Every structure is written in C-alpha cells, then in structure tokens.
Amino acid sequence: MSSALPWRSAWHEALYGTAGFYRTGRPHAHFSTATSPGLVEVLAEAVVALARNEGLTGVVDVAAGGGELATAVCALAPDLDLTCVEVRPRPAGLPGQLRWVRSPGGAALPDDLGVLRDVLVIAHEWLDNVPCAVAERTRGSRHGALREVFVTTAGIESPGPEVEPVDRVWAERWWPVGSRVEVGRARDEAWADLLSRVGRGLVVAVDYGHTTAARPETGTLTGYRGGDVVAPVPDGSCDLTAHVAVDSLRHDRIVRQRDLFAELGLTGTALEPRLAHEAPAAYLQALARRSAVTALRDPAGLGAFWWVLARRP
Numbered sequence: 001m002s003s004a005l006p007w008r009s010a011w012h013e014a015l016y017g018t019a020g021f022y023r024t025g026r027p028h029a030h031f032s033t034a035t036s037p038g039l040v041e042v043l044a045e046a047v048v049a050l051a052r053n054e055g056l057t058g059v060v061d062v063a064a065g066g067g068e069l070a071t072a073v074c075a076l077a078p079d080l081d082l083t084c085v086e087v088r089p090r091p092a093g094l095p096g097q098l099r100w101v102r103s104p105g106g107a108a109l110p111d112d113l114g115v116l117r118d119v120l121v122i123a124h125e126w127l128d129n130v131p132c133a134v135a136e137r138t139r140g141s142r143h144g145a146l147r148e149v150f151v152t153t154a155g156i157e158s159p160g161p162e163v164e165p166v167d168r169v170w171a172e173r174w175w176p177v178g179s180r181v182e183v184g185r186a187r188d189e190a191w192a193d194l195l196s197r198v199g200r201g202l203v204v205a206v207d208y209g210h211t212t213a214a215r216p217e218t219g220t221l222t223g224y225r226g227g228d229v230v231a232p233v234p235d236g237s238c239d240l241t242a243h244v245a246v247d248s249l250r251h252d253r254i255v256r257q258r259d260l261f262a263e264l265g266l267t268g269t270a271l272e273p274r275l276a277h278e279a280p281a282a283y284l285q286a287l288a289r290r291s292a293v294t295a296l297r298d299p300a301g302l303g304a305f306w307w308v309l310a311r312r313p
C-alpha cells in the first residue's frame with residue numbers, strides 16, 4: 001500500500017508525473033468538451049469575435065489538448081498568430097503556422113513562453129485540472145479546524161494536519177461554509193502567473209465553476225475515464241478535475257457562456273425550410289451549426305460554463 005500524500009501532490013503526480021494521465025492520454029479519448037468535433041467551430045467563432053473586438057492579432061490556447069480549438073480558429077481567421085501551450089507533444093497534422101510550446105503542466109507554465117502581446121489568451125478547461133489542496137471542516141464549525149485531506153494511490157483518504165495559514169485565509173474569504181473545501185489558492189496563483197505573461201491583451205479562462213453565492217457543500221473532485229465518471233483515484237488511470245472558484249480569480253468580468261454568446265450574436269439563426277430542397281448541403285450545415293449553438297448555450301450544460309475575462313495590462 002502506498003503512503004498517503006496531500007491531495008494536491010497526489011493529484012499533480014497522477015496527472016503530470018512521468019506516467020501521468022496527461023503525459024500519455026488524449027483528453028477526447030476520455031471525455032468530450034466544447035472543443036469536440038461539431039462544437040469547436042462555434043467556440044472558435046466566439047474566440048475570434050472576442051479577439052477582433054479587442055483589436056488583437058493573435059490567439060494563445062493554453063491547455064490546448066490536441067490543438068482542436070486552435071485549428072478551428074486557424075480555419076476561421078488564418079491571419080491571426082496562433083500558439084498552443086500544452087503538456088503533450090505536438091500532434092501530427094496541425095496547420096503549419098501554429099506554434100506549439102510544451103508546458104510542465106498543472107499550475108506551472110513554460111519559462112520560454114516569452115512576453116505575450118496583442119493576444120487573446122484562452123485557457124479552456126485548464127484550471128479545473130490545476131491540482132489544489134482539498135480540506136475538510138470540523139463538522140458544524142464555521143471557523144473551526146480545516147484539515148487537509150490525504151489520499152493514497154488507491155484512493156483511500158485520511159485526515160491530515162491543519163491546512164497552511166494561507167489556505168485557511170483563502171477558505172475563510174472564499175469558501176466559508178460547507179464540509180469540504182477545494183482551496184482555490186493554487187488556481188488563483190496559476191491564473192495570476194498567466195496574466196503576468198501578457199503585456200497587452202485579453203486573458204480568458206473558460207471552465208465549470210461556482211461563485212461564493214453557491215459553493216458546493218461537499219466538494220466536486222471527480223474522475224473521468226473512457227467516457228465514464230469514475231471515483232477520483234490518483235493512480236494515473238483517470239482524469240482528475242474539480243470545479244473552479246471563478247470569483248476568486250483576478251478578473252474584470254465573469255459571465256456565463258450562454259450570456260456571452262448572446263452578446264456576441266451567437267444565438268442560432270432560424271432555418272428557412274425551403275433551403276432543405278433548394279440547397280440540402282447548406283441546409284444540413286446550417287442545421288448542424290444551430291444544434292452546436294444550442295448545445296453551447298444550454299443552461300443545464302455547456303451554457304452554464306463561466307468565462308473569466310481579465311484585460312492586460
């Protein structure tokens with residue numbers, strides 16, 4: 001039996017260690033996201049619209065997965081400079097003009113990223129995979145002990161010592177109620193590091209998350225493998241993810257995907273029935289786009305995702 005580690009360390013090793021899930025696995029082999037085929041084209045429309053609105057000349061995709069979003073952006077706006085930042089090596093077959101920068105993973109970003117200027121930086125489903133401390137409150141106490149949760153690679157949890165004072169301060173400020181807390185300080189710091197790399201531009205995190213008004217009572221740590229939700233076991237065999245406390249991230253604005261898409265005019269156009277006879281291929285294409293917009297704006301699904309927007313400088 002392995003010895004127990006704080007969740008944050010066990011989680012990091014399980015995803016980004018030498019045999020970590022993200023060193024070997026391909027995200028879309030285990031779960032779908034808004035960068036999956038059929039949806040990514042509309043997501044790219046939103047990214048390009050935001051970049052154009054801000055007069056930016058490049059897009060940097062942090063946590064780029066297989067480069068799906070960057071490839072769709074490239075197809076829509078080949079004039080934009082495109083960079084992907086990812087743990088995994090560059091996959092074959094990506095557009096030649098796309099730059100690929102390898103990253104250490106988790107909270108750490110690559111040293112050689114340089115200072116990014118005039119770019120829209122998008123981190124789509126990055127922060128939920130940034131490991132953070134997991135802690136439990138003594139039952140019923142608002143300001144009682146907050147003890148770090150330890151875990152073995154078999155997924156067996158045990159209570160550890162009290163969390164570090166900085167994590168306690170974070171929890172008191174941002175997650176004051178509930179029996180289990182995913183301490184967002186590590187995400188706040190990773191996000192601040194990303195902002196510090198941008199000389200001018202707009203930095204955007206897109207993720208599932210919560211705000212102080214509605215923190216989960218018992219935490220959200222979850223595993224995914226092969227399309228299924230599984231127990232979160234830090235042995236490298238599954239994705240490990242926890243919702244993001246989006247309001248603790250430095251931001252100019254946080255907005256639900258559904259509402260932002262409406263502002264950007266991505267609401268799905270009504271289809272002309274006669275098009276089905278006159279131009280069936282165009283009709284099918286329009287139908288597919290409208291379904292994608294509907295899925296991405298679904299208030300009970302992807303439409304509930306948060307967009308955290310921070311302008312730089």
Ligand SMILES: C[S@@+](CC[C@H](N)C(=O)[O-])C[C@H]1O[C@@H](n2cnc3c(N)ncnc32)[C@H](O)[C@@H]1O
Nearest residue numbers: 022033035063065085086087103105106108125
């Ligand atoms: C849930 S997947 C999201 C992939 C893609 N953005 C999407 O939405 O489909 C998380 C991705 O984040 C990557 N990742 C995690 N930490 C990273 C880091 N510090 N820098 C770059 N990529 C990172 C992982 O390798 C993985 O591909």
